[in-house]
Amino acid sequence: MTYILQQLINAVQLGSIYALIALGYSMVYGVLRFINFAHGDIFMVGAFLSYFAAVLIKRLAGATAIPTALIFVGSMLLAMLGTALITLSIERIAYRPLRRYRLSVVITALGMGVFLEHMTLVIVGPWRISFHPLITETVYKVVGVSISTTQLVIIFVSILLMLILEFIVRQTKQGMAMRAISYDREAVPLMGVNVDHIITLTFAIASCLAAAGGLLYAHAYPIIEPYMGIMVGWKAFISAVVGGIGVIRGAMLGGYILGFVEIAAGAIFPSRMRDLISFVVLMIVLLAKPTGIFGLPLRQKV
Amino acid sequence: MRKKLILLMIVLALSGILHSCAPAGPAEILVGINAEITGAIPMVGAACKNAAEMAAEEINAAGGLEIGGKKYKIKLVIADNENKPESAAAAATKLITQDKVLIHIGANASKNAIPASSVCNELQCPMISPWSTNPNTTLYKPWVFRACFIDSFQAGVNAQFGMEEFNATKGAVLFDIGSDACYYQGFFFKNTWEKLGGKIVAFETFTTGDKDFTAQLTKIKESGAEVLYVPQYYDEVPLIVKQANRLGVTEKIHIIGHDGWESPDLCKLCGADCNGLYFTTHWAVDIAGAKTQAFIKKYKEKYGVDPDSVAGLTYDAMYLFVQAAKNCGKLTGNLAQDRKCIRDGLAAIKDFEGVTGTMTPTEQGDMIKSVHIVKIDCDAGVFRWYKTVQPKTFE
Numbered sequence: 261m262t263y264i265l266q267q268l269i270n271a272v273q274l275g276s277i278y279a280l281i282a283l284g285y286s287m288v289y290g291v292l293r294f295i296n297f298a299h300g301d302i303f304m305v306g307a308f309l310s311y312f313a314a315v316l317i318k319r320l321a322g323a324t325a326i327p328t329a330l331i332f333v334g335s336m337l338l339a340m341l342g343t344a345l346i347t348l349s350i351e352r353i354a355y356r357p358l359r360r361y362r363l364s365v366v367i368t369a370l371g372m373g374v375f376l377e378h379m380t381l382v383i384v385g386p387w388r389i390s391f392h393p394l395i396t397e398t399v400y401k402v403v404g405v406s407i408s409t410t411q412l413v414i415i416f417v418s419i420l421l422m423l424i425l426e427f428i429v430r431q432t433k434q435g436m437a438m439r440a441i442s443y444d445r446e447a448v449p450l451m452g453v454n455v456d457h458i459i460t461l462t463f464a465i466a467s468c469l470a471a472a473g474g475l476l477y478a479h480a481y482p483i484i485e486p487y488m489g490i491m492v493g494w495k496a497f498i499s500a501v502v503g504g505i506g507v508i509r510g511a512m513l514g515g516y517i518l519g520f521v522e523i524a525a526g527a528i529f530p531s532r533m534r535d536l537i538s539f540v541v542l543m544i545v546l547l548a549k550p551t552g553i554f555g556l557p558l559r560q561k562v
Numbered sequence: 563m564r565k566k567l568i569l570l571m572i573v574l575a576l577s578g579i580l581h582s583c584a585p586a587g588p589a590e591i592l593v594g595i596n597a598e599i600t601g602a603i604p605m606v607g608a609a610c611k612n613a614a615e616m617a618a619e620e621i622n623a624a625g626g627l628e629i630g631g632k633k634y635k636i637k638l639v640i641a642d643n644e645n646k647p648e649s650a651a652a653a654a655t656k657l658i659t660q661d662k663v664l665i666h667i668g669a670n671a672s673k674n675a676i677p678a679s680s681v682c683n684e685l686q687c688p689m690i691s692p693w694s695t696n697p698n699t700t701l702y703k704p705w706v707f708r709a710c711f712i713d714s715f716q717a718g719v720n721a722q723f724g725m726e727e728f729n730a731t732k733g734a735v736l737f738d739i740g741s742d743a744c745y746y747q748g749f750f751f752k753n754t755w756e757k758l759g760g761k762i763v764a765f766e767t768f769t770t771g772d773k774d775f776t777a778q779l780t781k782i783k784e785s786g787a788e789v790l791y792v793p794q795y796y797d798e799v800p801l802i803v804k805q806a807n808r809l810g811v812t813e814k815i816h817i818i819g820h821d822g823w824e825s826p827d828l829c830k831l832c833g834a835d836c837n838g839l840y841f842t843t844h845w846a847v848d849i850a851g852a853k854t855q856a857f858i859k860k861y862k863e864k865y866g867v868d869p870d871s872v873a874g875l876t877y878d879a880m881y882l883f884v885q886a887a888k889n890c891g892k893l894t895g896n897l898a899q900d901r902k903c904i905r906d907g908l909a910a911i912k913d914f915e916g917v918t919g920t921m922t923p924t925e926q927g928d929m930i931k932s933v934h935i936v937k938i939d940c941d942a943g944v945f946r947w948y949k950t951v952q953p954k955t956f957e
Contacts, residue, residue, distance in 0.1 A: 263780065263784045266780045266783075266784075266809070267776075267777060267780050270774075270776035270777060270780060270809075273776070274774055274776070387827075388797050388827070388831060390800070390830055390831045390832075390833070397808070399807075399808060399810060401810070406808065406809050406810035408808045410808065411808070480774075481773040481774065481801055481805075482800075482801070482804060483773075483797070483800060483801055483831055488773070491771055491773075492773075522774075522777070523776065523777040524777075525777075526777030526778055526781070527777050527780065527781060530765075530766075530767075531766045531767050531768065531777065531778050531781070532739055532767045534768075534769075534777070535769060
């Protein structure tokens, strides 16, 4: 029992991070019908920016002791800001001019991903950097299950961010516009909504979530390097598709599903077969629901 | 080519005779050193050269190397292989055919040692690589030996150490299934552990690039294992150990590793999380033992730095040659015959006491030797020598 509980916590931790990043893929797809393949690398940039932000805040604070929570939140906000600025410039330079050319924009997205990786490589070098946790870690024992503050923070911060996102999308005018664009792109400008503004906002939110994901990921797996975003990006993309790309709740669910499937495949079967089994399971899900779990059937426009 | 070779051998043999007949001065033995003097790893070449020179000076200061009642001075011929495989082969050819060395010592990095060993084996000149741990350096090459142990050997010693040190019977392994070196080590550990009467209760793997090991670690914790062997490298070990600590795996399980852990970066990346863990290695500057400490002191006085593993192993390679010459008993002056005699002398070595440990070559030319266990102390940023393990041999 404790074993299953422990594995469940592992899965929730992993799934939370996948979900945060998957949201970025899904939101951008929702408004633009376009897969932002640079998103995994934006997540990596977020991890590096939170590292540098934390160093900066600690240096600015100098001798004065500031609460760790403040450093944590401060570096997260700074990283979000930096990542959003970078993403918005990428959108302006590489995506907007090509918006009508579906295939070309996919290639520029891949190109931007490679650009970000190598930019980071040039700036920080090929060394792996140890990310010092911004929260003091204690391991709690609850009925034989080990839970660390890091795990709790990861789970709660990601759930909190997702609730904020839900609020934005459901309760604000901008959120309504986002949903409207995703529903019918042609009609929205006729209603007086500036589509470009909404797209910019979507990219900004997506990159903020990626930055938060980067910070949390760096707490769970505290070694950061320029290529860390590739694999995580792919997995988050898969989560978004499994959940139903373009649907926000689908991305959240997809992230947790992938986390659970990966951990369960390793826990139940020999770990040699982990990736094999987890991807077979995901394939079966897609075969049963080709547009993903929450995905809507493709609308044929006549 | 073959004709040329035969001709070459005749010339070599003749020159050997002429040489030994030369009346002037004390007789000399030429020892070829094939080292990475320039290129990406000049530290390796420098340590190799320094240690070989120190050993040669010691032997000469004692009047020379006595073989069959006759004293020979040792003269080193140093060739730079520029840390390139093709230059290593060229340097070996030059040492053997032009300089006519009796024995070839080097090269150190496996990528250089493998081509050099093919040349030595083909030209039938005995070779000792101090530092190359790749199995292919000696595989099917009867003329080639080494002073270090090979990677898979460590896995067996780790099984033995883990079992004896922690009085354990239940073992676990966590390794990267996508890397052949780690894969072999994982299996080798399992085999030895089972041969020693233990049980492997968790045999877990991951794929190259994975960052999340929580599923495997939780499984290992659940399995009731007492020792966990992680044959991975210093850049992955911190992630594994940190997650293991977080999951409470390390409360009951001792994590041990191999020399892939050995890097100053391990402590930078891992910090206090790695404190108190053990791994096996070729060398540590605080190995107890009068002979080792005397070597370290002398080397440090002479060159101003602590000797590293290459220095210790090259020094041992030189004395392995001395022992082989003693086993040989008599030099005829015929270079081809003498090389054969030295080769047989190397193969006949038993329980040679070197500064890096006690060693006996296998038929393959690999060393069964004592392995040092170091304990990690990241607060001080050092790996402290803990004990030396004599490996059990299995039939």
